[in-house]
Amino acid sequence: MIFDTAIIGAGPAGMQAACDLRARELSVIVLDEQPAPGGQIWRGVERNCQPGSELAQRLGAEYRQGAGVARSFRACGADYRPLSRVWQIEETGPDATEQCWQVFVIREGQAEVVEARRVLLAIGAQERPVPFPGWTHPGVMTVGAAQIMLKSGGLLPEGPVWICGAGPLPLLYAHQLRKLGGQIAGFLDTAPRDTVRRGLPHLSGALRDWKSLAKGLAWQAGLRAAGLRRETGVRQLRAEGKDRLERIRWETPEGEKTAPAGVLLIHEGLVPSVHPTLSLQCEHTWSDAQQSLRPVLDAWGETTRRGLFVAGDAAGIDGARAALAKGTLAAVGIARSLDVLSEAKAKQARAAGDRALSKARATRPLLDTLYPAPEGKISDDVIVCRCEELTAGQIRAAAGRGSADPNRVKSETRAGMGPCQGRQCGYTVARLIAEAHDMPRAEVGFHNIRPPLKPVSVGELASLGKAKA
Amino acid sequence: MAQPDHIVIGAGTVGVSLAYGLQKRGQSVCVVDGGASDFRAARANFGLVWVQGKGGNLPAYARWTAESAALWPRFRDALEQCSGIGLDYQKPGGLVFSLSEQALIDRRAVLEEIGGGALPEGVEMLDRDALQARLPDAPLGPEVAGASYGASDGHVNPLKLLAALQQGFLELGGEILWDWPVQTLRTTDDGYELTGPDGETLRAPNVIVAAGLATPGIVAPLGVDLPLRPQRGQLLVTERMAPMLPMPCSGLRQTADGTVMIGTTHEDVGLDTGTTQASGTMVAERALRILPALSGARIVRQWSGLRVLSPDGGPLYTQPEAYPGLWTVSCHSGVTLAAIHAERLAEQILAGALTGDTRHFSKDRFHVPTLA
Amino acid sequence: MFRPLPDSSEGPTVTVFVEGQPVEAYVGETAASVLLRHLGTARTTSISESPRAPFCMMGCCFDCLAEIDGKGSTQSCLEPVRDGMTIARQMSARKVVAR
Ligand SMILES: Cc1cc2nc3c(=O)[nH]c(=O)nc-3n(C[C@H](O)[C@H](O)[C@H](O)COP(=O)(O)OP(=O)(O)OC[C@H]3O[C@@H](n4cnc5c(N)ncnc54)[C@H](O)[C@@H]3O)c2cc1C
Ligand code: FES
Numbered sequence: 004m005i006f007d008t009a010i011i012g013a014g015p016a017g018m019q020a021a022c023d024l025r026a027r028e029l030s031v032i033v034l035d036e037q038p039a040p041g042g043q044i045w046r047g048v049e050r051n052c053q054p055g056s057e058l059a060q061r062l063g064a065e066y067r068q069g070a071g072v073a074r075s076f077r078a079c080g081a082d083y084r085p086l087s088r089v090w091q092i093e094e095t096g097p098d099a100t101e102q103c104w105q106v107f108v109i110r111e112g113q114a115e116v117v118e119a120r121r122v123l124l125a126i127g128a129q130e131r132p133v134p135f136p137g138w139t140h141p142g143v144m145t146v147g148a149a150q151i152m153l154k155s156g157g158l159l160p161e162g163p164v165w166i167c168g169a170g171p172l173p174l175l176y177a178h179q180l181r182k183l184g185g186q187i188a189g190f191l192d193t194a195p196r197d198t199v200r201r202g203l204p205h206l207s208g209a210l211r212d213w214k215s216l217a218k219g220l221a222w223q224a225g226l227r228a229a230g231l232r233r234e235t236g237v238r239q240l241r242a243e244g245k246d247r248l249e250r251i252r253w254e255t256p257e258g259e260k261t262a263p264a265g266v267l268l269i270h271e272g273l274v275p276s277v278h279p280t281l282s283l284q285c286e287h288t289w290s291d292a293q294q295s296l297r298p299v300l301d302a303w304g305e306t307t308r309r310g311l312f313v314a315g316d317a318a319g320i321d322g323a324r325a326a327l328a329k330g331t332l333a334a335v336g337i338a339r340s341l342d343v344l345s346e347a348k349a350k351q352a353r354a355a356g357d358r359a360l361s362k363a364r365a366t367r368p369l370l371d372t373l374y375p376a377p378e379g380k381i382s383d384d385v386i387v388c389r390c391e392e393l394t395a396g397q398i399r400a401a402a403g404r405g406s407a408d409p410n411r412v413k414s415e416t417r418a419g420m421g422p423c424q425g426r427q428c429g430y431t432v433a434r435l436i437a438e439a440h441d442m443p444r445a446e447v448g449f450h451n452i453r454p455p456l457k458p459v460s461v462g463e464l465a466s467l468g469k470a471k472a
Numbered sequence: 473m474a475q476p477d478h479i480v481i482g483a484g485t486v487g488v489s490l491a492y493g494l495q496k497r498g499q500s501v502c503v504v505d506g507g508a509s510d511f512r513a514a515r516a517n518f519g520l521v522w523v524q525g526k527g528g529n530l531p532a533y534a535r536w537t538a539e540s541a542a543l544w545p546r547f548r549d550a551l552e553q554c555s556g557i558g559l560d561y562q563k564p565g566g567l568v569f570s571l572s573e574q575a576l577i578d579r580r581a582v583l584e585e586i587g588g589g590a591l592p593e594g595v596e597m598l599d600r601d602a603l604q605a606r607l608p609d610a611p612l613g614p615e616v617a618g619a620s621y622g623a624s625d626g627h628v629n630p631l632k633l634l635a636a637l638q639q640g641f642l643e644l645g646g647e648i649l650w651d652w653p654v655q656t657l658r659t660t661d662d663g664y665e666l667t668g669p670d671g672e673t674l675r676a677p678n679v680i681v682a683a684g685l686a687t688p689g690i691v692a693p694l695g696v697d698l699p700l701r702p703q704r705g706q707l708l709v710t711e712r713m714a715p716m717l718p719m720p721c722s723g724l725r726q727t728a729d730g731t732v733m734i735g736t737t738h739e740d741v742g743l744d745t746g747t748t749q750a751s752g753t754m755v756a757e758r759a760l761r762i763l764p765a766l767s768g769a770r771i772v773r774q775w776s777g778l779r780v781l782s783p784d785g786g787p788l789y790t791q792p793e794a795y796p797g798l799w800t801v802s803c804h805s806g807v808t809l810a811a812i813h814a815e816r817l818a819e820q821i822l823a824g825a826l827t828g829d830t831r832h833f834s835k836d837r838f839h840v841p842t843l844a
Numbered sequence: 845m846f847r848p849l850p851d852s853s854e855g856p857t858v859t860v861f862v863e864g865q866p867v868e869a870y871v872g873e874t875a876a877s878v879l880l881r882h883l884g885t886a887r888t889t890s891i892s893e894s895p896r897a898p899f900c901m902m903g904c905c906f907d908c909l910a911e912i913d914g915k916g917s918t919q920s921c922l923e924p925v926r927d928g929m930t931i932a933r934q935m936s937a938r939k940v941v942a943r
Contacts, residue, residue: 091749093748093749105749107749116749401635404635404638404639405638405648405650406505406508406650406651407650407651408508408650408651410508410515411515414515414631414634414635415631415634415635417631417729420772420773421772422711422770422772424772424773448508451775453747453773453774453775454747454749454752454773454774455771455772455773455774458770458771458772459770459771460767460768460769460770460771461708461710461734461756461759461760461766461767461768461769461771462756462760462766462767462768464708464749464752464753464756464771465753465756465757465759465760465767467749467753468753468754468756468757
């Protein structure tokens with residue numbers, strides 16, 4: 004069957020869009036690689052929000068809100084396929100009378116094709132990779148990874164646990180850990196020290212969402228009251244040890260420090276997941292505020308390829324509440340493009356959605372300013388491409404040897420050719436190219452992204468031929 | 473910059489092989505290269521240095537290819553030394569599989585025709601058992617009847633070859649202008665003038681256009697009509713794996729890095745470098761008929777490149793009569809021919825004329841009526 | 845590196861086999877999480893053979909590649925535990941064997 008819409012991602016944006024499209028009686032299939040709905044922020048929300056659950060209480064009200072959305076989603080009548088990985092998306096040929104997309108999926112080792120008239124990518128974000136010496140050591144993980152361990156398995160880190168980075172997520176996670184009885188050896192804050200001065204111009208706008216601001220301040224106050232060791236102005240972090248993390252070292256304006264460490268959790272903000280839109284050659288723009296790419300979208304959430312929509316953090320980092328609003332807006336756009344919503348009705352619905360989105364985004368300019376992407380020089384010996392084990396020095400040498408074309412650097416070094424397809428090294432390589440050619444980061448672009456977007460085996464790919472024969 | 477002796481248009485494998493060969497012969501050469509969105513077969517190819525089966529319809533091409541393969545080991549040594557970049561070149565011979573007894577018989581017939589009635593030198597036919605003995609770590613699929621083996625065949629990392637040629641050329645004192653897409657090419661009193669981005673110009677007495685599929689468009693305004701067309705090939709590459717294939721095979725080779733390349737399609741789709749699931753499935757199916765054990769290997773990337781093809785598949789080297797010092801050089805197998813391009817072809821271009829076998833490679837063999 | 849919350853001991857568990865040893869796993873956690881708790885690593889790289897452990901837990905670093913139910917190069921952070929699942933680290937480059 005050909006669905007009206009295939010949604011990829013069952014986080015806030017995807018679930019909301021599915022509910023809204025179903026309310027307009029459109030057929031919807033939702034594909035997500037996780038075992039249950041919720042996306043990243045609401046990981047394990049059904050599992051954890053059983054009545055009387057201690058964990059759900061400690062994770063906070065915003066987390067518990069996800070249970071309601073997941074319940075509506077389960078009931079909305081969308082064909083929901085968990086544990087389904089989308090590895091390629093194609094538009095059927097121009098000779099087809101009506102536009103149709105083919106979405107190629109791996110589910111429990113079986114390759115399948117899903118057909119739909121519209122596609123919505125609600126694939127969220129990933130944490131920004133920021134290489135530093137020793138970041139490949141076992142024992143070093145992202146804060147998001149540790150929070151996923153907490154939400155999906157109820158697991159707390161142990162050994163001397165250090166958190167290093169900047170942004171709301173490390174604060175929130177530290178706050179959650181503290182409430183659950185976890186131990187933190189210290190919090191290393193990498194945000195620049197002059198945050199107050201930098202943030203001031205954005206404060207009045209952010210006050211439109213004073214509740215979120217108050218929450219952030221309360222987390223900080225709670226951590227201070229609990230006597231958590233906190234260092235500010237942290238630079239030059241190093242993870243050291245033989246075969247695994249044993250020690251960390253860092254610098255502050257006051258000097259170099261070191262401490263034993265068992266787990267080091269890092270976080271430097273999020274970047275939208277753009278691999279699918281890059282591979283489909285949609286236009287993208289560079290966001291200076293968020294130091295990342297995002298697909299160019301029209302007012303309805305449609306990319307520069309007709310029939311392909313993006314919602315949620317994949318369209319720009321704005322948080323879960325905004326993701327819900329973007330899901331609603333994309334559903335309006337899709338209904339409009341399928342001619343089940345008149346132009347007038349669509350505009351009306353959009354106005355309401357736009358208002359919700361604007362409110363949900365109120366604190367974003369402040370957050371982007373308080374927690375900028377780190378810009379410190381990456382020393383030559385640091386591994387940049389984790390898959391191919393390439394150092395910044397190797398990338399620099401290749402970058403300086405010829406044109407500022409990321410595809411050339413990729414082909415000469417293999418950076419971005421490993422299994423992660425440059426999800427870990429892409430932005431850093433581009434940054435090193437910009438540095439070598441003394442050009443703005445926005446002008447460097449990104450290397451070509453090719454299928455498969457997710458791993459597929461030779462046998463799985465071949466099996467699609469037998470299915471047809 | 474002082475005016476160079478030669479300008480080469482195109483920093484792909486073909487252009488830089490020639491530039492490297494000319495610079496080595498004491499010439500001063502400047503290479504200009506195009507924009508980020510250009511078609512670049514040099515970055516998309518399979519990396520075979522391949523002889524067996526080539527030139528069935530063009531015997532001179534078979535000889536030219538064989539000579540290049542013979543030159544390759546020395547070419548490699550010199551280039552690695554000059555550039556400091558290892559090429560991962562090996563010459564263990566190569567295999568072409570047959571998936572039925574009949575296909576094996578047909579394969580022998582094709583090769584015997586090229587060899588003038590007998591198998592060409594260095595070529596043998598292997599039955600299934602003999603083949604399996606040469607591939608002890610790669611259990612063959614039940615359909616495999618055998619293969620032809622060519623001792624002259626080998627493979628190289630094509631990306632390292634390209635980087636080494638560029639680096640070697642620079643080490644020898646050459647110059648490359650990146651991001652310098654040529655807008656126009658015109659004659660002057662004593663040679664040629666190119667216009668690049670922002671109206672910048674370059675002049676030289678000799679110009680070699682080796683811009684792949686963009687070559688015809690650059691010389692067309694001069695009334696030179698080149699019969700070249702694109703043909704798309706799609707490839708898959710797997711994750712790194714422990715060694716299993718000790719030699720390259722047609723459509724299947726394990727690189728020095730351990731990845732297995734699986735290819736490739738032949739599609740007439742114009743200037744489209746997209747990939748399709750259907751083609752991926754097709755080459756994956758064929759690979760599994762040969763080596764079922766590959767089934768569990770993860771594909772890391774599928775991509776496509778555009779072959780630069782002349783009507784008979786052979787090289788196209790042309791110095792139009794009206795334009796002394798202006799050459800066009802294009803071919804499909806630029807990796808295989810890199811060695812001979814850097815040596816014999818560079819010599820002939822320096823001498824000002826094609827001699828011997830290469831005379832067969834001019835565009836005149838197609839008798840294309842020109843508009844001029 | 846990680847320990848369960850005091851109250852998750854009440855949650856349902858399954859038995860999985862980590863390099864042959866039966867261990868208890870919490871329903872909801874992934875094979876990567878089991879590897880982290882019991883071995884602290886998931887693989888050694890195919891180039892320098894250095895040890896790696898799950899890093900992102902959300903499918904974008906590939907440092908959690910392991911052998912799950914005999915299938916190599918599986919992203920263990922995307923595999924929820926199932927009763928009887930076998931989990932093993934992947935050492936160096938994969939060997940492909942006929943199945
Ligand atoms: C680790 C982490 C922790 C965070 N914590 C917080 C927090 O505590 N509070 C907060 O306000 N914000 C947090 N954020 C931000 C918040 O997660 C986002 O704002 C919100 O989740 C965006 O919703 P979404 O629907 O756009 O994407 P997501 O919630 O990320 O959902 C996307 C879904 O798509 C699936 N998917 C992606 N690609 C494919 C594919 N090819 N095939 C199949 N499925 C696919 C993913 O598995 C995922 O389930 C966090 C983000 C991260 C990455
Ligand atoms: S831990 Fe990063 S992909 Fe699994």
